[in-house]
Amino acid sequence: MSDVDHRLMTLKSSLRETRVGPDPAPSDLAEGEVLLALDRFSLTTNNITYAAYGDAIGYWKVFPTGDPAWGMMPVWGFADVAASRAESVEVGARVFGYFPMADTLLVQAEKISRGGFADASPWRKAVPDIYNRYVLCAADRNYDKALENPEALFRPLFITSYTAVDFLRDAGFFGAKRVVVSSASSKTAYGSAHCLANDDVEVIALTGARNRPFVEGLGVYDAVHGYEQVEALPNDRPTLYLDLAGDRELRRRIHVRLGDALRYDCLVGSTQSDAFTENDPELVGPKPVFFFAATCLDQHRERGTLHAFYDRFLSDQKAFFERVVDPASPWIRIVEHHGFAAIADVVRDLADGVSDPAEGAIGVISR
C-alpha cells in the first residue's frame, strides 16, 4: 500500500473539468473496515448523469471530498480487497461495485454474506441499496474474468434496459404496438431494444446524424430516424416513448407528432439534459413517468421475487455481454484508457457529448 493514493475530482459547476489530487491511504483499518483498490471501471454518459443530478438525487454525497466545489463522479468497476478487518472478506478477493475514481476506497462492511457486503458509511444512505453493495466475484457464478470490461460497461446499464422492458411488458406495453427510443445509440437504449427482440412491438430508433450509421449497424431496431425527422414518425399505431435523451424540446415534438397514438412516456435517461423536465405545462399528451431500476429491484425484494429475478437476469445479461463483444461481429470495440490523465480526457468528451458510441471506454488504474 503506498502512502499517498490519488483520486480524480470533478468540478461540480463544470463537469468537463477534473483535477487529480492526493487521497491519503489509511494507515490502520478499524474493526469491520475494508480497503478496496479499484483498477478497472467503465465510463459512459450514465456517469455524467450521476454528476449532473449529483445534488438533486444525492450522488455527490456518496463519496465526500471535503470540498463543496469538487465532487467524486461515481463509476462502476472492479477492485481487489487490499486490506480487511471484516470477517469473511479476504484480502485479494475481487469485487464489483460503485466507486469514486480513486486508487482506493475505504468501506465499513456490513450485511456480509457469501455473495458480498454493503458499505455502512452513513453518507451512503443518500442513495438506494443497490449502489452500496459490493459483489464478491468468486461467489458470482456468471463472473468471467475475460468479460470484466463488458461487464463493467453494461452491468449498471443493462439492469435498467432489462427492468424497464420487464415493467413495460408487465403493463402490456400500455396497449402500444410501437416503441420510439431516443438517444438510440446509448448502451441503455440498445440494451432495451435487444430485450424487446421477441415482443410484438416495432422498435424505432431516434438518434443524431453523427451516430446514425452506428445505430443502423447494430441491427436491433426495426427502423432508424434522425432527430430532424420527428415530424415524419409514423403515427398510425398505438406508440410508447422510451426516453433516454430527456430533452424537453424533443419530447414536445414527439408528443405533438404522435398525438392520440402516444399511450405512455417512459422517462429513463437524460443524455441531453441536466434538469428534471417531467412537469412541462406546454406538453400535450401523457405526462412522462420516470423509471428507476433501483425501485424495480426494491419491489422484487418486497415481493420475495428478487432471487428468481436475478437467476433469469444474470444469464440473459451474460448472453448480452457475449453478443456485444462477439469477435465475429462486435457491436462496440472496447478501449482501455490508462491513468488519470487519459481518464480525464474521456470524462471531458462524455461531458461535451462528443464520444463515439462505437467505443466502450474503460478506465484502468495501474499500480
Ligand SMILES: NC(=O)c1ccc[n+]([C@@H]2O[C@H](COP(=O)([O-])OP(=O)(O)OC[C@H]3O[C@@H](n4cnc5c(N)ncnc54)[C@H](OP(=O)(O)O)[C@@H]3O)[C@@H](O)[C@H]2O)c1
Ligand atoms: N433511470 C435509470 O435507472 C437509469 C439507469 C442507467 C442509465 N440511465 C440513463 O440512460 C442514459 C444513457 O446512458 P448510457 O451510459 O447508456 O449512454 P452512452 O452509452 O454513453 O450513450 C451516449 C449517447 O447519448 C447521447 N448524448 C450523450 N451526451 C450528449 C450530449 N451532450 N448532447 C447530445 N447527446 C448526447 C448520444 O446519443 P444520440 O446521438 O443517439 O442521442 C450518445 O451516443 C443516461 O442519461 C443514464 O443516466 C438511467
